[in-house]
Amino acid sequence: MFKYPDERGRFGAYGGRFVPETLMIALEELEREYQKALNDPAFIQEFQQYLREYAGRPSLLYRADRLTRYLGGPRIYLKREDLNHTGSHKINNALGQALLAVRMGKSRVIAETGAGQHGVATATVAAHFGLSCVVYMGAADVARQALNVFRMRLLGAEVRSVTSGSQTLKDATNEAMRDWVTAVNDTHYIIGSVVGPHPFPRLVRDFQRVIGDELREQILRVEKRLPDYLVACVGGGSNSMGLFYPFLADREVRLIGVEAAGRGIETGKHAAALSKGRRGVLHGSMSYLLQDEDGQVLEAHSVSAGLDYPGVGPEHSFFKDQGRATYTAVTDEEALEAFTLLSRTEGIIPALESAHALAWVVQNISQFEKDQVVVLNLSGRGDKDVQQVAALRGGGELNAH
Amino acid sequence: MRIKTAFQTLKDRQEAGLIAYLSAGDPDLKTTGLLVERLAENGVDLIELGVPFSDPVADGPVIQRASQRALQAGTNLLKILDLVAQLRAKGVSLPILLMSYYNPILRQGLVTATELLATAGVDGLIVPDLPLEESMELRERLRQKELSLIYLLAPTSSTVRVRKIAQQAQGFIYCVSLTGVTGERDQLPEELPHFLQRVSRETTLPLAVGFGLSRPEQMPLIASLADAAVVGSAFVSLIEQNPEDPITPVCNLAASLKEGLGRVRGEG
Numbered sequence: 001m002f003k004y005p006d007e008r009g010r011f012g013a014y015g016g017r018f019v020p021e022t023l024m025i026a027l028e029e030l031e032r033e034y035q036k037a038l039n040d041p042a043f044i045q046e047f048q049q050y051l052r053e054y055a056g057r058p059s060l061l062y063r064a065d066r067l068t069r070y071l072g073g074p075r076i077y078l079k080r081e082d083l084n085h086t087g088s089h090k091i092n093n094a095l096g097q098a099l100l101a102v103r104m105g106k107s108r109v110i111a112e113t114g115a116g117q118h119g120v121a122t123a124t125v126a127a128h129f130g131l132s133c134v135v136y137m138g139a140a141d142v143a144r145q146a147l148n149v150f151r152m153r154l155l156g157a158e159v160r161s162v163t164s165g166s167q168t169l170k171d172a173t174n175e176a177m178r179d180w181v182t183a184v185n186d187t188h189y190i191i192g193s194v195v196g197p198h199p200f201p202r203l204v205r206d207f208q209r210v211i212g213d214e215l216r217e218q219i220l221r222v223e224k225r226l227p228d229y230l231v232a233c234v235g236g237g238s239n240s241m242g243l244f245y246p247f248l249a250d251r252e253v254r255l256i257g258v259e260a261a262g263r264g265i266e267t268g269k270h271a272a273a274l275s276k277g278r279r280g281v282l283h284g285s286m287s288y289l290l291q292d293e294d295g296q297v298l299e300a301h302s303v304s305a306g307l308d309y310p311g312v313g314p315e316h317s318f319f320k321d322q323g324r325a326t327y328t329a330v331t332d333e334e335a336l337e338a339f340t341l342l343s344r345t346e347g348i349i350p351a352l353e354s355a356h357a358l359a360w361v362v363q364n365i366s367q368f369e370k371d372q373v374v375v376l377n378l379s380g381r382g383d384k385d386v387q388q389v390a391a392l393r394g395g396g397e398l399n400a401h
Numbered sequence: 402m403r404i405k406t407a408f409q410t411l412k413d414r415q416e417a418g419l420i421a422y423l424s425a426g427d428p429d430l431k432t433t434g435l436l437v438e439r440l441a442e443n444g445v446d447l448i449e450l451g452v453p454f455s456d457p458v459a460d461g462p463v464i465q466r467a468s469q470r471a472l473q474a475g476t477n478l479l480k481i482l483d484l485v486a487q488l489r490a491k492g493v494s495l496p497i498l499l500m501s502y503y504n505p506i507l508r509q510g511l512v513t514a515t516e517l518l519a520t521a522g523v524d525g526l527i528v529p530d531l532p533l534e535e536s537m538e539l540r541e542r543l544r545q546k547e548l549s550l551i552y553l554l555a556p557t558s559s560t561v562r563v564r565k566i567a568q569q570a571q572g573f574i575y576c577v578s579l580t581g582v583t584g585e586r587d588q589l590p591e592e593l594p595h596f597l598q599r600v601s602r603e604t605t606l607p608l609a610v611g612f613g614l615s616r617p618e619q620m621p622l623i624a625s626l627a628d629a630a631v632v633g634s635a636f637v638s639l640i641e642q643n644p645e646d647p648i649t650p651v652c653n654l655a656a657s658l659k660e661g662l663g664r665v666r667g668e669g
Binding site: 017019020022023164181182183184185282283284289291296 | 454455456457458459461465472477478502503504505506507508509529530531532534535552553554555556557558559562566577580581582
C-alpha cells in the first residue's frame with residue numbers, strides 16, 4: 001500500500017493525469033520540484049518549522065470524557081486540528097504548497113474553496129509569503145460562508161464568486177483550472193484536497209500525514225496502544241487521508257471515512273461519491289464519481305460546503321476497493337445534531353464537516369466496547385457555520401434544547 | 402480516410418482548410434444537422450461536433466453556455482451519433498470529428514464507444530482532457546476501427562513532448578494557439594509562428610490551429626503558417642445571438658473565413 005502512486009500517478013486503477021496538454025508541463029515541473037524538495041533537508045526542516053511556529057503544531061489530542069460519558073461509549077479522543085492557525089487542517093497543505101510555489105519562482109497562487117477553510121489557509125500563506133492570491137468559490141458557498149469570505153478579503157486575497165453550474169466546490173474547481181490553464185507560467189494552483197491530477201493527490205497526502213504521525217505518538221503515550229478506530233469526514237478526503245495514511249500497515253486499526261448523505265442517500269440529494277458513485281474522470285483524475293448514465297457529473301448536496309463535492313480523492317477509491325478503509329455516510333440532520341452535541345457536552349463547536357464524523361460515532365455507539373479507543377479527527381472549528389446553523393435551526397429551537 | 406483525403410484535396414488546391422466547431426445540440430440537434438449540411442456547402446472542410454459536458458474545464462464562457470443549453474435540450478453522445486449517421490445517410494461526406502471530454506466516452510466503455518463512433522460514420526475524436534500518457538488504450542481501439550485520435554499541442558508543450566506526441570499523432574495535429582481556454586481573442590499570440598515552427602519540425606502531418614480564432618482578417622496568417630484553422634466560439638456565439646435563424650449568419654461567417662484561407666499558402 002505504500003508503493004502508491006506508481007510512476008504514472010496511479011493508485012491501482014485510480015488517479016492519473018487527465019488535464020489539457022497546456023498543463024502537462026506544469027505538472028511535470030511540480031513533480032520534479034517536489035521530488036527535489038523531498039530530498040532537500042532544508043526544505044523539510046523549513047516545512048516542519050512553519051508547522052510548529054506558524055500553524056501551532058502539534059495539534060492537541062484531547063480525551064473527550066464528557067462526550068464519552070454522555071454517549072456511554074468507548075473512549076473518544078479528538079484530534080484538535082481546529083486549534084491550528086486559521087482553524088482547520090487546511091493550513092498544513094497550504095504551507096507545504098506555498099513553500100513549493102516559492103521554490104518554483106511562482107509569484108501568484110490560486111485556490112478553490114468550498115467551506116472557505118482552504119481559501120482562508122491559502123490567503124493566509126499568500127499574505128505571509130508575499131504572493132498574489134485569487135480564490136474561487138461557488139456563489140452558493142459565498143452566501144453560506146460569509147465569515148470566511150470576509151477573512152480571505154481581509155488577508156488580501158481576491159475572492160471570485162463562481163456562478164456556473166451548482167455554484168459550489170465543483171464549479172469553483174472548474175474555474176480554478178481554467179485560470180491555471182491561462183496563467184500557468186507564473187501561477188501555482190494550491191489544490192486543497194487529495195484530488196486533482198498527479199502529483200497533487202500524493203503531495204497533499206504527504207503534507208497532511210502530519211496529523212496521523214502526531215496522533216501515533218500521542219496515543220501511544222496516553223493509551224500505550226494504537227486506537228481501534230480512526231474516524232474522519234470525507235469530501236475530497238484530505239483530513240481523513242492525513243489521519244489514515246500513517247496507520248495503513250496497522251491492520252488492527254479500523255479506518256472509517258464518513259461522507260455526506262445530505263438529505264438522505266435514497267433521495268439522490270447527497271455527496272456520497274464512494275458509497276454511490278461510479279468510476280469516472282473529473283478534475284484531472286480517475287476516481288469514484290457521482291454521474292449519470294451519460295457521464296455527466298451530478299450536483300452534490302450537503303449542508304456542509306466542504307463536503308459538497310461529487311468526486312473524491314483517488315487514493316480513497318483505491319482503499320475502498322482494497323477494503324482497507326470503510327466508507328459510510330450520515331445525513332445533514334445527523335450532522336447538525338452532532339454539531340450541537342459536541343458544543344453542549346464539551347464546549348467545542350466543530351465544523352459541520354467534522355460533525356459528520358462524530359455523527360457516525362453517535363449512530364454506531366452500540367457497536368463499540370467500552371474500553372475501545374476511538375479517535376475522531378476534529379478537522380475544523382465551527383465558527384464559520386454558526387450563522388448557517390442559526391438560519392437552519394432558528395435561535396428558538398437551539399435555546400429550547 | 403476522409404481526414405487524409407480532405408487535407409490532400411486542400412493541398413492540391415493550395416488552400417488552407419476551415420474546421421468549424423459546433424456545440425452539438427445547441428439549440429437542438431435538428432439545427433446542428435442543418436448547420437452541418439449548409440456549412441459543408443459554404444467552405445467548411447471539416448466539422449467538429451462538441452459533445453456537451455457538465456464540467457468543460459478547457460472551455461471559455463461561450464462554449465460553456467452552449468454546453469449547458471445542449472444538455473438542457475437533452476443532448477447526449479448517443480443522440481449525436483444518431484445525427485451523424487443520418488447526415489452520412491443523406492450523403493454528407495466531409496470529415497466529422499467529435500470533441501468530447503473523456504468522461505462521456507469512458508462512461509460508455511471504450512470498446513462500445515469506439516464501435517458506436519465507427520458505425521455512425523465519425524472520422525476522429527478530440528479529447529481535450531486526455532493527454533498522450535493516458536490515451537494509449539483509446540488510441541489503439543480507435544485505430545482498429547480506422548478512426549483517428551487527434552492530439553493537441555500547446556505553446557507550453559516542451560520540445561520533448563512535441564516530439565513524443567508528433568510520433569503518435571494521427572490525421573492531423575491540433576495546435577492550441579494560446580495558453581488558455583477556448584474563446585475569441587482580439588489578437589493572435591506573437592509566439593504563434595515560433596510555436597508552429599517547433600511543431601512542423603517534428604511532423605509531416607497537417608497542422609490545424611485553434612483557440613482564439615474568430616475573424617476573417619486573421620485567416621491569411623494562419624494559412625501562411627498551418628494547414629487549417631479551427632473556429633468555434635465565433636460560430637457558437639452567432640448561434641446564441643440568433644437562435645431563431647442561425648444558419649444565415651453562421652454560413653456568412655464561414656464563407657468569409659474561407660475566403661481568407663484560400664490560395665494563399667506559400668504566398669503569404
